[in-house]
Amino acid sequence: MRLFVIILIMFILLAPFLWILLASFRPNMELVRNQSLIPNSLTIENYVSLFSKSGYWQWIINSFIVAMYTVLISIPLIVAGAYSVYRTYFWGRNALSLFLLSVYIFPTALLVVPIFRIFNDLQLVDSHLGCALMNTAFAVPFGIWLLQAFLKSLPPELEEAAAVDGIGRMRTLMQIIIPQVAPGIIAIAMFAFIVSWTEYLFAMTLLLSNDLHTLPIGLTGIVFGQYRVNWGFAAAGAVGSAIPVFLLFLIVGRWFIRGISAGAIK
């Protein structure tokens, strides 16, 4: 019975991915005519055109650059922000932590025009850095909020012991706190990476030149033709953009599940 429920849930969760994976190997005409899940014929035509006839590799590189900028800028901000909000005391601390997530209450579409104008003045339009800064703005508040759970699980005695031993605040943060919450920081780095990897709206607005386009922009550009949508190609593009993230999870995931902080107390 339990197995059945698990299989059912897995099916519901994985079915769309399965469909996309299968669709990516089917000719476009068949997808339009035949809606069934089981393909009549298989082809790698979609992948051939994705890898050789589109700007796929350039988009991957661009997406990767923007995502790395985003991770590198947001992690120090998240760590410093989370540490100061959740492990130090200052006036207005609680209010600040409450308003942290309020960044997300604005519909992002509303921000497009003002952000474009501001970034234009700062000469950040049509640059990967500008795009990454926008992604950082979206990753940081939630990242801080995520990291607090890890910080709160650390006993305050760790910092107190360091304070009694005469170890300064900065050194305590760098050499005691950060190593203890390393799994959390890795999780947040992955979160920031994915935020950036999948971001569409601001990449669309801020990256004007074709050779700066990231994966989501590039793919939409060629998938949606003027009169028809190439579904098979779209599916191959979706798989092609998920594979790098999937590989990243495989490499880093093992790392971050391992509980480094076990044994700190008791």
Add this chain to the structure above:
Amino acid sequence: MASVALKNLCKKFGQTSVVKDVNVEIGDGEFLVFVGPSGCGKTTTLRMVVGLESLSEGEIHIGNRLVNNLPPGDRDVAMVFQNYALYSHMTVSRNLGFALKARGLAEKEITKRVQRVAKMLDLEELLERKPKQLSGGQRQRVALGRAVVRNPQVFLMDEPLSNLDALLRLQTRKELIELTTELNSTVIYVTHDQVEAMTMGHRLAVMNKGEVVQLDPPEKVFNEPANRFVAEFIGSPPMNFLDVEIAEENFQKILKSDAFDMVLPETWYSISESKAILGFRPHDARLVAEGGVSGRVTVVETLGAEKLVYLRVGKNSLSILVPATEKIRSGDQLRFDLNQDALHLFNREDEKRMPSTKQS
């Protein structure tokens, strides 16, 4: 090592006073234990000494320095925490040497000191392990070593043994006494365990509701408790109490309770009160065939060499210790006598102990 002086120490959290006017001088090389029930202010007092908690009022002197406004790292004290607070991502060796390194000591000196402490605490084999690969007792020794390696003026310990199981606690207690004696350390130790306090402390500061109610060597705290609270808290099994009246008949002072009368020894003739609380410890009772106090047995607990017998005497429930060889069952009627020299009388109003002429 240095002496420590706490003068009029007060701590308030908002309107609540958690430490009230604590005055304690701790001598150079003294082992002082703050003992009391949870929430009595003992840990807060310790945290003020170490500098993790600010003072509302008063002064703290370590050696001849006023340290009120010094950050913890500049007070030259070391603290052992209840949960050890080891840096779990570092090896034992790095845990021990970390503070020294942060203070800029040469690598050679650090290694020398770490080796010496590791030898002292039997950690030599464990130096390259991480804390999670250690047993509770070993972690406790690392925490202790991290304090010892700094060679501080004062050791502060906040219930360092309470996470250990019973047998290990006894063993570590002994080792801790040996270590601090060997180092001739000034130690301020906090515990809620009265046995730990009695066995380790040169002097005890018994705390209740934020106040130090008695500051004396363990024997004196046990034999001459300042008030009913101390008498009840220190000593196991706890002291018995019952309300009595004191009458004068035929030039004698007689204790009258609802179940028995007893002639008071002459050493108590100086007291003038007519009402009091009688206190006696369970081991100060002795079974007798006739006379004495009579009671009905309700519960018998076998402790090994002795039995703890709970009795109903009049309206009171009392407990006495008897040799394990006595065959006693619940429901039995027993007679017992009290050791006249070990009686305590407490004032009913303020619950302070009334001095007899023999004792003080």
